Amino acid sequence: MTDPPSLPDAPADDRLLDVVVIGAGQAGLSAAHHLLRSGLRAWDDVVVLDANDGPGGAWRHRWDSLTLGAAHGVHDLPGLPLGTPDPAEPASGVVARYYGAYEDAFALPVIRPVAVASVASADGGFAVTARDGRVWRTRAVVNATGTWDSPYVPHYPGIENFGGRQLHTHDYTAATDFAGRRVLVVGGGTSAAQFVLDLDRTGVETVWTTRGAPRWTDRSFDAEWGRAVEASVSARTVRGLSPHSVVAATGLPLTGMYPPAIASGLLVSRGPLLRFTPTGAVLAGPGPDGHGFPSQGAADRLIDDDVRARVRALPGHAVDDDGWEVPVDTVLWATGFRASLGHLSSLHLREPGGGIVMAADGVTMTRQPGLFLVGYGASASTLGATRAGRKAARAAARYVAEEDAVSA
Structure with missing residues (x-):
């Protein structure tokens, strides 16, 4: 393993990485964990770019009165259980501490803050460009940017x-x-x-x-319910339709x-x-x-x-x-969020119906080989995001291996 960049603003270099993960929330951390378990090396083969100043993903921005006990589903990351924190503690603090401990425990190669401006096709792979001009070249991308940066406000007359x-x-x-x-x-x-x-x-x-x-x-919000919700959402995304709102899929308990x-x-x-x-x-x-x-x-x-x-x-x-x-x-x-995918606009992934066609695995982009999307559709929940991170990591590692086999 090589050393991480010595400074938070150290420029990207000209190396061709195997996988860049964009986002260090539940899905991104799960993907990074499984990528390293697949044999890819932190910093040499894989980096995680996160726009936040510290760990926690979107949870770090939640209001203090949203306690862990009131939060709707905080699920374990692979390999390190959350445990039993005080349910009266703000969820933002609990999750930020948990995600930070997770990054440390598995030495995940997270670089922050890096706000990604664009992902473009380049030389058979991708060029991931930050708003400050830094560029990472990579063969595959796992996009895990979630929804927090895309609040939705409908228009009403007056x-x-x-x-x-x-x-x-x-x-x-x-x-x-x-x-x-x-x-x-x-x-x-x-x-x-x-x-x-x-x-x-x-x-x-x-x-x-x-x-x-x-x-x-x-209905009880149990594992069977979770599978039913994911199946319902996936039925839309495989057809390129935009996902329904969360409550439309889950209901209110x-x-x-x-x-x-x-x-x-x-x-x-x-x-x-x-x-x-x-x-x-x-x-x-x-x-x-x-x-x-x-x-x-x-x-x-x-x-x-x-x-x-x-x-x-x-x-x-x-x-x-x-x-x-x-x-x-x-x-x-309190009208929800849309997927934060503006940085992917140059890839022209949207269908006429407003959605993105996803393969049956829920993470593979059928129109863009090498790009894997988590935190979208069925994987927008924390439970779905953990599983989707694993699926995306395995698919990305397999894609890289297949590319190696072709070029050998």
Whole structure:
């Protein structure tokens, strides 16, 4: 093994690497681990480029009130169990410490911070170019950039005239930042539900809006469920269709802290968001008279007349017979993320449907030999990412070996 670069900003050299892994989150670390186990050498054959200043991937950016116990799935990396940290500790700190220990334990060749600007075809392989101009030449790439850097905010009529504050999950730091405000939480996923509870604990009034009935489910989030979710997502990606949102694939668990919050009237969707006004939002329902109370899906059994009365007590007034205008000060877009793949744009991987055609293994790019994609589609969860990292590493190592055999 050769020594790593002596300085974080040491330039890449002209060597042709076997594999460059982009991203040091769950999928990237899993891939790097398995690449080294396959016999490839750290620093000589494999490097990992990470845009962050330290370990932890996207987890290092999560808000402090998201504790490990409330986090939706932190899974073991191969060869080093997470153990049993304090569930009350912020997940950001737990995961950053765990990932850092993992990098050290297996001497993973991580270079940071390196923000990758582009990946382009070059001399039968790839040129990976950082924003600061450094270039790594490699025969194969495992792309594990995830989604955190690509927050998604949908457009609604009137949003350009709304005079209050707007922010996305990506920029959320603490509930105390919203003292004295009424916050519209937009989105039907786990983050949206957790924001409603987090804000309420600090006395912040919330209004929750979802495009349809919340996707509550009584199903246990076990291994069988995980396989079913991955199969559902993979059925789209092998056809080149863009993946559905996470909640569309997983649902919301109707367990733990959620049922009491629903029964109290706190965690109840007020229906679809229709448009914005300068001082508020127009929702499909319900209004102060109770008209238009939306379905809560599988949680309808927890909704009684007392809950309905509490929900419709929110100030507001009818607008054009199609909704209720509710005054709000802030909009919190918990509307998810898209895959962070802008640096791959020169490879023209997108299909007309907006997705990328993936092979049956879920990681191999059918249109670009030597490029393997993890943290996309079925591997976007931490459980799926660990397995996908292993698959991508094995596929990349096999690809390199086959290239060697051809050139021998």
